[in-house]
Amino acid sequence: MIALLLAQTIAITGGTVYPVSGPKLVNATVLVRDGRVAAVGTNVAVPADAKRIDATGKWITPGLIDGAGQMGLVEIEAVPGTREATLAGDTIAAAFNVGEGINPASALIPVTRIEGVTTVVVAPAGNLVSGQAVMVDLDGPTIEQMRVRSPVGMVVDLSENGKQYAGGSRAGVAERLRSVFRDALEYERRKTDFNRAQMQPLSAPAADLEALLPVLHGREPLIAYANRRSDIETALRLAREFKLRLIVAGAQEGWEVAGELAAAGVPAVVEPLDNIPSYDALGIRYENAALLAKAGVKVALMETNTHNSRLLRQEAGNAVSYGMPWEQALRAVTLAPAEMFGVADRYGSLEPGKVANVVVWSGDPFEFSTGVEHVLIRGKEIPLTSRQTELFERYKKLPPTY
Numbered sequence: 464m465i466a467l468l469l470a471q472t473i474a475i476t477g478g479t480v481y482p483v484s485g486p487k488l489v490n491a492t493v494l495v496r497d498g499r500v501a502a503v504g505t506n507v508a509v510p511a512d513a514k515r516i517d518a519t520g521k522w523i524t525p526g527l528i529d530g531a532g533q534m535g536l537v538e539i540e541a542v543p544g545t546r547e548a549t550l551a552g553d554t555i556a557a558a559f560n561v562g563e564g565i566n567p568a569s570a571l572i573p574v575t576r577i578e579g580v581t582t583v584v585v586a587p588a589g590n591l592v593s594g595q596a597v598m599v600d601l602d603g604p605t606i607e608q609m610r611v612r613s614p615v616g617m618v619v620d621l622s623e624n625g626k627q628y629a630g631g632s633r634a635g636v637a638e639r640l641r642s643v644f645r646d647a648l649e650y651e652r653r654k655t656d657f658n659r660a661q662m663q664p665l666s667a668p669a670a671d672l673e674a675l676l677p678v679l680h681g682r683e684p685l686i687a688y689a690n691r692r693s694d695i696e697t698a699l700r701l702a703r704e705f706k707l708r709l710i711v712a713g714a715q716e717g718w719e720v721a722g723e724l725a726a727a728g729v730p731a732v733v734e735p736l737d738n739i740p741s742y743d744a745l746g747i748r749y750e751n752a753a754l755l756a757k758a759g760v761k762v763a764l765m766e767t768n769t770h771n772s773r774l775l776r777q778e779a780g781n782a783v784s785y786g787m788p789w790e791q792a793l794r795a796v797t798l799a800p801a802e803m804f805g806v807a808d809r810y811g812s813l814e815p816g817k818v819a820n821v822v823v824w825s826g827d828p829f830e831f832s833t834g835v836e837h838v839l840i841r842g843k844e845i846p847l848t849s850r851q852t853e854l855f856e857r858y859k860k861l862p863p864t865y
Contacts, residue, residue, distance in 0.1 A: 472496045473842065474509040475823060478518030483525055483798045484812035493523055495819040498842035503813050516837055518823050524793065525813050526581025526820030526840065527828075528800040529775050530732040530765035531712055534575065534583045535565035535599070537769050549589035554628040555643055557671040559594030561587045562613045565606050571769060573849035576601040578773035579828060581820040581840050582611060582810060584765075584800070586618050586686070591628035591639060593618040595674065596686060598804055600820065602840040615804040616710060617678045621689040621698050623743040637697050642666045644705050647675040684708040684803070686732075690715040690744040699727055710803055712765070715744035718751045721758035730761035730803050735782040736774075752795070753786030762791070763800035780829030792829065818842075 473495040480491040482503055492507040493500065509515070538545035547564030550556040565585060575583070581601055587594035595614035603609040620628070621636060629635035646665040650672040656662045657669065665672060677683040687698040690713045699720075702709035711717065714731040717724065724731060735752045756762045764779055766772045779792040787795070801811025809818050822828070823837035838845040 471842070472501075472510055472513040473516060473819075473839065473844065474507075474513040475516045475518050475523055475821065475837070476509065478521040478523040478823065480523045480813060481793060482813040483794055484814055491523075493813055493821060495821065495839060495842045498819055500813055500815055500817050500819050500821075502815055516823065518837075521836060522824040522826060522828065522833075523813070524579075524822050524824065524828060525797045525811060526822050526838070527579050527775050527779075527796045528763075528811065529575075529580055529583040529772050529796075530763040530800045530803070531584050531586050531596075531767055532765065532769045532772050533561075533588065534571060534585050534601070534769055534772060535567065535569045536561055536585060538566070538569060538571070540770070548587050550587070550594060551589075553671075554591045554639075555667040555671050556587070556590045556594045557592045557617060557643075557667070557674040559587060560597065560614055561585055561594060562597045562606055562610065565597075565599065565609070567604055567606060567609055570850045571772070572601050574851055575772045576838055576840065576845055577835055577847045577849055577852070578776065579822040579824065579835050579838065580772060580775050581822070581838065583772065584615060584804060588618075589620075591620055591625055591636065592643065592671070592675075593620060598806060600818075600840050602843065602845060611810065612804065612806050614683060615806075616684040616686040617675065618686045618688070618712075621687050621694045622713060623691070625688075633694065633697070637701065639666075640701060641704070643672075644675065644679060644701075647672040647679055651676055678707060679705060681706060681708050684710045684805075686710045686712050688712045690747075692716040692719045692746065695720050696723070699723060699729065702727065702729065713744075714755070715747040715751065717760070718748065718754035718758075719746055721755050721760055724755070725759035730763065730799070731755055732763045732765050732800070732803070734765055734767055735778045735785065735787075736766075749781065749785040752782040752792075756787055756791050756795075761799055761803065762787075762795050763803055764792075764795045776828050777831075780831075783829055789829070 475493040480488040494502040536547040550559040586596040597613040598611040599609040629639040712732040798811035801807040819842040821839040826833040
């Protein structure tokens, strides 16, 4: 990994540390060594050879994690040649893993990471079963060096968009998914018969049925995009029938079934800046994230417009302004998504042994006026430059006109 190739010891000293996994620490030090957090506390011995970052008066948090998007899969929305998130011509695309479509050189990556977002879930889009999402860090010249975990979940579309892949009816969506799930289990039981063409045709190719098996055996979560209350309830129904590890994404009317989600232990990935009603979610409201969290639902936040993934902290600030406790909002963009997607042993909090994704802020990260002062990804300090900052520097002093 690139961070290990450039390993160094860094001591971030004097700031207020918000480790997420425990209470804040005032006038504390975060010691980073070989790409990992080596120590966090108020009495950390700093090695003589450590590079020091003075964070006096600053706030220190884990790097933020965006719970969804197409980072690296889309560059210019209107140009098909720069879009990689959808596998065309196959409504059941379970074997489709978006990882190798990611462009590590995307101009959107620096724009996003200099706003404190260090890790993102990259999800496929389109189709009924969209495919496999992956998680990456926003640094590294190759996909392999960026990769955190692949896959982190199987994406299906239970929103109104999914109807077009199942005969135009929500009931058709549910029945199509049931048929595919049952066929995947039948395929597993009768692989020999399948290979000998001694069984009836199944509802998807073998590669897609094979890819669904980790989901159907609970080793990988099903990420179901569902906004309308009834669609969320359909997702819960399918999860009960097939004993799935369900994550509901979107969940714009989630607050209406918050008790059911909490009772089922189903987490939700939501976008707190959404408040415009549609036929897919007439009950959408800004308080959604707060009400879900209050009911006991584990909540992570996302910014689905990849060109605006840098606004993730604004999503969190909006959740706070509409009732979510500040500490829960911080957790919703750090440890909660790490837990949902199975990487909490390495990501999401500032603890010894975890990957050193660290951000130093000038103040409260959820305030508009706060700036990012330092970003570390895997222990490597990232330059706070992007195409936007380069353009600003280039044109901030225009030549005189005559």
